[in-house]
Amino acid sequence: MSRADRGEGSAALREPWEEITRQRLASLAGIWLFSASEFLFFGGIFAGYAVYYYLWPQGFHEGSHETELKFGLSNTVVLLFSSAAAAVAAKAARWPALGGFSRAFVWIAACLGLAFLAIKGLEYHSDIEKNLFPGPLFAIPTEGAEVFFAFYWVATGLHALHLIIGIGLLARLAVTGARHPQWYVDTPSVTVTTLYWGFVDVIWTILFVLIYLPGRAS
Amino acid sequence: MSNDDPPPRASELIGPPALILVYLLVILAINVAAAFAPLGGFKFSVNLALAGISVVLIGLFFMDLKQETPLNRLFAATGLAWLVILFMLIFSDYLTRA
Numbered sequence: 001m002s003r004a005d006r007g008e009g010s011a012a013l014r015e016p017w018e019e020i021t022r023q024r025l026a027s028l029a030g031i032w033l034f035s036a037s038e039f040l041f042f043g044g045i046f047a048g049y050a051v052y053y054y055l056w057p058q059g060f061h062e063g064s065h066e067t068e069l070k071f072g073l074s075n076t077v078v079l080l081f082s083s084a085a086a087a088v089a090a091k092a093a094r095w096p097a098l099g100g101f102s103r104a105f106v107w108i109a110a111c112l113g114l115a116f117l118a119i120k121g122l123e124y125h126s127d128i129e130k131n132l133f134p135g136p137l138f139a140i141p142t143e144g145a146e147v148f149f150a151f152y153w154v155a156t157g158l159h160a161l162h163l164i165i166g167i168g169l170l171a172r173l174a175v176t177g178a179r180h181p182q183w184y185v186d187t188p189s190v191t192v193t194t195l196y197w198g199f200v201d202v203i204w205t206i207l208f209v210l211i212y213l214p215g216r217a218s
Numbered sequence: 219m220s221n222d223d224p225p226p227r228a229s230e231l232i233g234p235p236a237l238i239l240v241y242l243l244v245i246l247a248i249n250v251a252a253a254f255a256p257l258g259g260f261k262f263s264v265n266l267a268l269a270g271i272s273v274v275l276i277g278l279f280f281m282d283l284k285q286e287t288p289l290n291r292l293f294a295a296t297g298l299a300w301l302v303i304l305f306m307l308i309f310s311d312y313l314t315r316a
Contacts, residue, residue: 033293043297084280
């Protein structure tokens with residue numbers, strides 16, 4: 001293996017690794033382990049949801065009925081397009097000639113993430129106007145509906161936080177990559193960041209079903 | 219790590235994820251339709267199963283789990299395995315209460 005193949009002298013090579021291939025293997029294992037533990041973090045919330053749904057199915061159905069499918073559905077579509085764009089960016093990143101192409105798709109993914117947040121903002125605004133935030137003014141009297149909305153705010157809020165971090169990471173990737181094209185080709189950061197972005201989409205795919213679908217048909 | 223193969227055409231890079239995206243959108247449409255269908259007690263299970271298929275597609279193709287090393291597939295599977303344990307222990311309590 002030549003010096004270049006080992007990534008020696010590359011700006012992407014970090015301590016403690018001596019070869020870029022090993023750094024890539026370790027980084028990928030790291031992000032998968034991170035995703036698995038994050039999945040369990042959300043898993044605790046899913047488990048809480050399941051127990052309360054079991055205890056108060058009527059309250060959960062009525063709560064879910066008050067959520068707005070048009071917002072949830074458009075956000076699901078936006079995020080699916082976004083993670084498809086991230087997948088294209090990750091594939092293209094390894095060819096120096098395709099750096100600009102790949103970064104264009106990183107920007108598409110990040111902008112769709114911003115669109116998701118904008119739609120979420122409209123939804124939150126509408127929810128607050130309808131008094132769907134748990135508290136003394138909460139709109140639905142059925143037992144369990146308030147718990148459903150506590151879950152709604154916590155889960156979507158945490159997901160939005162992950163999304164904001166993801167948008168920041170994608171933007172950092174595109175900006176640094178434009179300044180240092182060779183770094184962009186060498187670094188495992190492109191794959192790691194797009195994997196994180198895929199994870200954020202996986203969580204939303206599950207949340208969409210838990211939040212918007214139970215209360216649709218009676 | 220630079221790749222010495224000749225770069226593929228844009229259509230070769232966009233095509234496969236675009237196809238998976240179409241599948242995902244179709245599954246989403248079916249899932250929303252199922253939510254309005256009179257499926258009774260099965261409705262939520264159907265919704266969750268369809269979401270599960272979507273998650274598998276995203277994992278295999280967008281997150282490239284298909285190409286990953288066995289170690290990384292194991293890492294991805296542990297998240298799911300521990301979640302199953304969590305649900306089994308919780309519901310072995312709630313579902314068996316008198």
